[in-house]
Amino acid sequence: MTGGTTIAGQIERLIMRLGGAAVCDGCVTDRLSLSVPAQANVVTRALGGTRGFERIRDTCTLCGNGRTVTRHRAK
Structure with a gap:
């Protein structure tokens, strides 16, 4: 994964922006307005x-x- 404009890239960038703070899949889903938590989990x-x-x-x-x-x- 390389941090592009894909969902995977958006998730990677979000986690990196948090600067070491821990984030659950549910919050990743909410912050990026994903349709289901399974997208973040994968x-x-x-x-x-x-x-x-x-x-x-x-x-x-x-x-x-x-x-x-x-x-x-x-x-």
Whole structure:
């Protein structure tokens, strides 16, 4: 994924803009007005473990709920 204008690119850019803050798929879905959370889930699962992205169980910075979140750690 390269951060283009695709849904995957929009999700990647959103997570990177949050500067290391953890975000859940539901909030990604809301922020980008995606039709279903599964769109975000497919992309965030693919990002996890690559190029500084990680998926962990933590509290979402945006909604405050404890769930699986994705964040980007700058290297």
